[in-house]
Amino acid sequence: MPLRKKRNQVHWLTGQFCDAGSESMYRRSIQESVRLEFSFSLSVATLVFGMFSISDYYLLGLTRKFYLLLTMRIVVVSLCLFVAFLVRYGRGRFYRAWLHALPLWILATGIILIIPLRPESLSTQITAVVVATMAFYLLIPNLLTVVVFASLYLNIGFLVAAVLFTEIAPITALRIALLLIMGIVVGFFALLRLESLQRKQYALLFEERDQNHQLHNEIAHRKALEEQLRVVAERDALTNLNNRGHFMKLAKALLQRSQSEKMPFSLFMIDVDHFKSINDTWGHSYGDWVLTKIAKVCAESLRPSDVIGRFGGEEFVVALPNTNPNDAQIIAECLKKKVAELPLKEEMSELSPSVTIGVAATNSDGVDLDSLITRADQMLYAGKRGGRNQVVVCRDGIKEGEGRGAFNLTQ
Numbered sequence: 495m496p497l498r499k500k501r502n503q504v505h506w507l508t509g510q511f512c513d514a515g516s517e518s519m520y521r522r523s524i525q526e527s528v529r530l531e532f533s534f535s536l537s538v539a540t541l542v543f544g545m546f547s548i549s550d551y552y553l554l555g556l557t558r559k560f561y562l563l564l565t566m567r568i569v570v571v572s573l574c575l576f577v578a579f580l581v582r583y584g585r586g587r588f589y590r591a592w593l594h595a596l597p598l599w600i601l602a603t604g605i606i607l608i609i610p611l612r613p614e615s616l617s618t619q620i621t622a623v624v625v626a627t628m629a630f631y632l633l634i635p636n637l638l639t640v641v642v643f644a645s646l647y648l649n650i651g652f653l654v655a656a657v658l659f660t661e662i663a664p665i666t667a668l669r670i671a672l673l674l675i676m677g678i679v680v681g682f683f684a685l686l687r688l689e690s691l692q693r694k695q696y697a698l699l700f701e702e703r704d705q706n707h708q709l710h711n712e713i714a715h716r717k718a719l720e721e722q723l724r725v726v727a728e729r730d731a732l733t734n735l736n737n738r739g740h741f742m743k744l745a746k747a748l749l750q751r752s753q754s755e756k757m758p759f760s761l762f763m764i765d766v767d768h769f770k771s772i773n774d775t776w777g778h779s780y781g782d783w784v785l786t787k788i789a790k791v792c793a794e795s796l797r798p799s800d801v802i803g804r805f806g807g808e809e810f811v812v813a814l815p816n817t818n819p820n821d822a823q824i825i826a827e828c829l830k831k832k833v834a835e836l837p838l839k840e841e842m843s844e845l846s847p848s849v850t851i852g853v854a855a856t857n858s859d860g861v862d863l864d865s866l867i868t869r870a871d872q873m874l875y876a877g878k879r880g881g882r883n884q885v886v887v888c889r890d891g892i893k894e895g896e897g898r899g900a901f902n903l904t905q
């Protein structure tokens with residue numbers, strides 16, 4: 495049998511979970527409602543018990559027996575109401591589980607005590623005992639064992655009192671006993687069914703909650719996987735920048751938007767100078783480290799609206815929407831400066847990293863991303879040919895100047 499099914503198995507005789515852990519968990523979950531229901535049912539039952547003083551008065555008048563009965567009823571009602579209060583509101587040491595059993599025994603004692611005080615009312619008391627037994631079972635749910643013992647005490651005590659204090663024939667005693675047994679049996683099976691149904695319902699709810707939880711975890715796991723896949727599909731593993739494909743997608747959208755809004759758009763091609771010699775001198779892992787540092791400083795120097803990607807090898811590409819050539823040059827110069835100031839590892843102290851940046855800018859509708867990249871690439875190679883470590887700007891296909899200071903703004 496699967497473990498969960500075994501844990502949720504309900505005992506045929508007690509109506510409780512066979513597994514102690516499940517039972518105590520179930521009890522904890524219903525504790526508050528049991529306390530509320532119990533104190534309410536008990537208060538109503540004891541008040542009804544107290545109201546029988548009216549019939550006592552009509553039958554006995556203001557006699558000694560009436561006063562005795564009245565005193566007994568007042569004591570029973572007061573005690574039971576006090577216990578009902580403790581069960582409902584008692585916290586910590588003022589609340590104990592056995593408080594649920596106590597008032598039932600007090601009430602049962604009260605009912606039994608009526609027989610010696612009013613033996614002539616035996617037939618009425620038989621009805622009262624049957625009704626009280628049913629009330630114990632039906633109005634006080636989730637306490638089957640408590641109720642079983644209290645009802646046995648009530649019924650056996652009542653039968654003994656009836657035999658001792660009334661002069662009934664043995665056959666009548668037997669008939670009363672059978673009637674009382676009937677009440678107990680009906681009450682017991684009614685509550686047993688209720689107890690077992692409630693637990694089965696609880697187990698189903700719990701199972702459902704369990705499955706929901708598993709589903710929730712599964713969804714979270716799939717989302718994390720999706721996110722990982724997205725990162726793999728969109729990001730460059732070394733620098734964590736957009737990879738070439740994703741960059742192209744984002745940059746195309748930015749260019750289209752700039753063109754539809756009639757705003758300028760600029761593009762950088764950035765290439766690390768003499769990167770091969772870095773690899774050759776310090777090894778590939780140091781080369782990787784320098785690449786990630788440069789990628790980081792570039793990404794951090796840009797505006798949130800700009801998009802940067804690794805184009806391949808030691809080459810990066812940046813799309814700058816709403817950026818005219820003048821601003822693009824200022825930004826590119828700033829990037830170049832930051833790369834030159836990069837703090838490096840101690841053993842690389844003689845290295846002064848630099849980048850060459852080719853900049854292409856456009857204002858017109860007809861230019862597509864690929865031709866802009868080609869232009870920026872041409873500027874980059876012009877910069878490399880011109881001695882590296884410089885920014886070369888071209889706008890709308892017209893190369894404006896090379897390096898700092900050689901920048902012509904004429905369109």
Ligand SMILES: Nc1nc2c(ncn2[C@@H]2O[C@H](COP(=O)(O)OP(=O)(O)OP(=O)(O)O)[C@@H](O)[C@H]2O)c(=O)[nH]1
Pocket residue numbers: 732765766767768769770771773777778779780781782785806807808878882
């Ligand atoms: N460590 C490392 N090296 C790479 C990576 N991608 C490309 N490279 C190396 O980068 C070097 C690029 O060399 P070149 O194309 O000759 O360019 P360069 O040495 O930077 O010279 P210039 O660009 O002309 O200044 C090659 O040696 C590649 O192997 C990478 O992800 N990690």
